[in-house]
Amino acid sequence: MMSDEGARLLAGRQSLHQSLDSLTLYYDGRCRLCLAEIHFLTARNNRGLLSFVDINDQGFAEAGHPVSCAAAMAQMHARLGNGQLLTGVPVFAEAYRRADLPFLAWLLSRAWTRPFLDLGYAWFARYRHSISRVIGPTLLRLARRWSSDGKGRQN
DSSP states (O other), X not given: OOOHHHHHHHHHHHHHHHTOOOEEEEEOTTOHXXXXXXXXXHHTOTTSOEEEEETTSTTTXXXXXXXXXXXXXXXXXXXXXXXXXXXXXXXXXXXXXXXXXXXXXXXXXXXXXXXXHHHHHXXXXXXXXXXXXXXXXXXXHXXXXXXXXXXXXXX
């Protein structure tokens, strides 16, 4: 039997989840590290709050997305259900929040971590294809295996 405090915490968590907007992530499908992240998030998208758009898909430019391919190649972009556009590190904080990864979401959304995270992400975004050539295939293989095993899904 669940305690009253446990029931209140569960109810609070459920109401928090219900209040989250959907989030559309614009990603570089030619980057294996990016694909690994998308596989990871897809496997954890239990509430269906995340959707994904490959900026390299044919017709991306004509589809009326709120971000250009060039801007999305420079840094990660996402659009909340209310239309607000996010860029860089906040995209990951919001994606992890919707993927039920509260510690990562919390860590990425702290003001005291942002200068370091922004600097690190700017470096990563600039060199992601070079980095991806080295470790991308392994991480993508692991992400695919992890998501196909159902380890990313919560019961």
